[in-house]
Amino acid sequence: KQEVTQIPAALSVPEGENLVLNCSFTDSAIYNLQWFRQDPGKGLTSLLLIQSSQREQTSGRLNASLDKSSGRSTLYIAASQPGDSATYLCAVFYDKVIFGPGTSLSVIP
Amino acid sequence: DTAVSQTPKYLVTQMGNDKSIKCEQNLGHDTMYWYKQDSKKFLKIMFSYNNKELIINETVPNRFSPKSPDKAHLNLHINSLELGDSAVYFCASSLRQGYGYTFGSGTRLTVV
Numbered sequence: 001k002q003e004v005t006q007i008p009a010a011l012s013v014p015e016g017e018n019l020v021l022n023c024s025f026t027d028s029a030i031y032n033l034q035w036f037r038q039d040p041g042k043g044l045t046s047l048l049l050i051q052s053s054q055r056e057q058t059s060g061r062l063n064a065s066l067d068k069s070s071g072r073s074t075l076y077i078a079a080s081q082p083g084d085s086a087t088y089l090c091a092v093f094y095d096k097v098i099f100g101p102g103t104s105l106s107v108i109p
Numbered sequence: 110d111t112a113v114s115q116t117p118k119y120l121v122t123q124m125g126n127d128k129s130i131k132c133e134q135n136l137g138h139d140t141m142y143w144y145k146q147d148s149k150k151f152l153k154i155m156f157s158y159n160n161k162e163l164i165i166n167e168t169v170p171n172r173f174s175p176k177s178p179d180k181a182h183l184n185l186h187i188n189s190l191e192l193g194d195s196a197v198y199f200c201a202s203s204l205r206q207g208y209g210y211t212f213g214s215g216t217r218l219t220v221v
Contacts, residue, residue: 031207049209099152
């Protein structure tokens with residue numbers, strides 16, 4: 001069965017810390033993996049899309065890595081800011097897309 | 110210049126009513142989707158259309174009927190609304206199946 005999990009479910013860090021969010025998937029035969037952020041009461045904003053042939057993608061302070069063999073992706077956020085506070089979701093693309101349950105991040109000023 | 114736009118943003122209605130949510134994308138994408146996000150924030154696929162043709166139809170009550178007049182539009186009509194239909198409904202699009210998604214801002218449906 002294809003499942004996607006995200007650990008931790010919630011994370012609270014002081015401003016300026018570097019942090020890592022994890023996404024695990026049970027079936028390694030993925031097409032792509034996409035990271036999103038969702039602010040309260042808002043839609044999903046795409047952060048990074050990693051194709052199955054890629055190992056990582058970077059955008060500004062964000063870096064996402066993909067290790068298909070171990071069924072893991074990590075989202076690294078450097079020098080966290082209060083504006084990074086949101087829920088972060090990973091979406092794993094098979095024939096259909098499976099979303100993780102999300103990690104709720106709170107960055108304390 | 111909104112890429113994926115949904116209307117209305119909020120919808121409050123009584124049980125038993127029929128309502129529609131509209132979605133339009135100006136990205137030139139071939140594939141569009143409807144997702145439901147429940148109170149626990151879990152996202153579940155409802156429907157997927159590729160170039161106006163239905164390709165995914167998950168286990169959704171037949172009170173929900175999608176309609177795609179062209180590949181830039183995917184509307185969702187809901188008959189005989191029930192309390193359990195209260196949720197946030199998201200429209201999304203992708204260049205093709207298996208490609209990254211762009212989401213709309215969501216429609217918060219409240220059935221009273």
